[in-house]
Amino acid sequence: MLARLPDDAGIGIDVGSRFALTHFGLFGFAVMSCGTLRELLTIAMRYFALTTMHVDITLFETADDCLVELDASHLPADVRGFFIERDIAGIIATTTSFALPLAAKYADQVSAELAVDAELLRPLLELVPVHDVAFGRAHNRVHFPRAMFDEPLPQADRHTLEMCIAQCDVLMQRNERRRGITALVRSKLFRDSGLFPTFTDVAGELDMHPRTLRRRLAEEGTSFRALLGEARSTVAVDLLRNVGLTVQQVSTRLGYTEVSTFSHAFKRWYGVAPSEYSRRG
Incomplete structure (x- = not known):
């Protein structure tokens, strides 16, 4: 259906900006309950198949820094732009509410390189206190200090997280059987x-x-x-x-x-x- 739509840049951002973590069911509640950014990314990548997102997420970690890369090269060229826009906007929209204090604390040490148009994404990025953002790049990467990885998140709830992980495991096993x-x-x-x-x-x-x-x-x-x-x-x-x-x-x-x-x-x-x-x- 996407391939048949008129070429209208920004549709993906419009769709992604409407996402909420609750749309992802137990996966969303698990992410909201994580104790740290490290735990959040680990859970997100482990159960990513339970979401409707299509980009691949890869984490690279060194002694001092971390890099998260979003890749859509595996998707057909005629819909790749839509899913890049949608999933980047979706990640921003779904995590801003509880990750904002952490982003504000490290705002001057975080940078991003994005393959999307600056004007299209700017309204969403105004919600995020990150100043070093380069647009129109060939890839989508976020760089941040490793210290940020282990900072506590405000909505951490170990009991809820453990319950959601158990149910996510059941869903993943069910998907395997299907x-x-x-x-x-x-x-x-x-x-x-x-x-x-x-x-x-x-x-x-x-x-x-x-x-x-x-x-x-x-x-x-x-x-x-x-x-x-x-x-x-x-x-x-x-x-x-x-x-x-x-x-x-x-x-x-x-x-x-x-x-x-x-x-x-x-x-x-x-x-x-x-x-x-x-x-x-």
């Missing part, structure tokens, strides 16, 4: 964010007879209909909350011929009508 033909079908359904292929199309792409695909999915305890419903429910929330489409637009995008049918399905998934969900933000 690999197989189910994962392949799911990847086909999520490929174009709302432009879903038919069951026959998916079987053809997998070079498999439809009856064989139906049997293989049943062996893994699922069905194409169930996976399509899962994909629709996930994409519906993203299009309503992050992209800002209307209920009518989301209904059409997801392949429903009637808005009422989509509304009934959405209420079955989330317990509220899509219009009410949008108002809640």
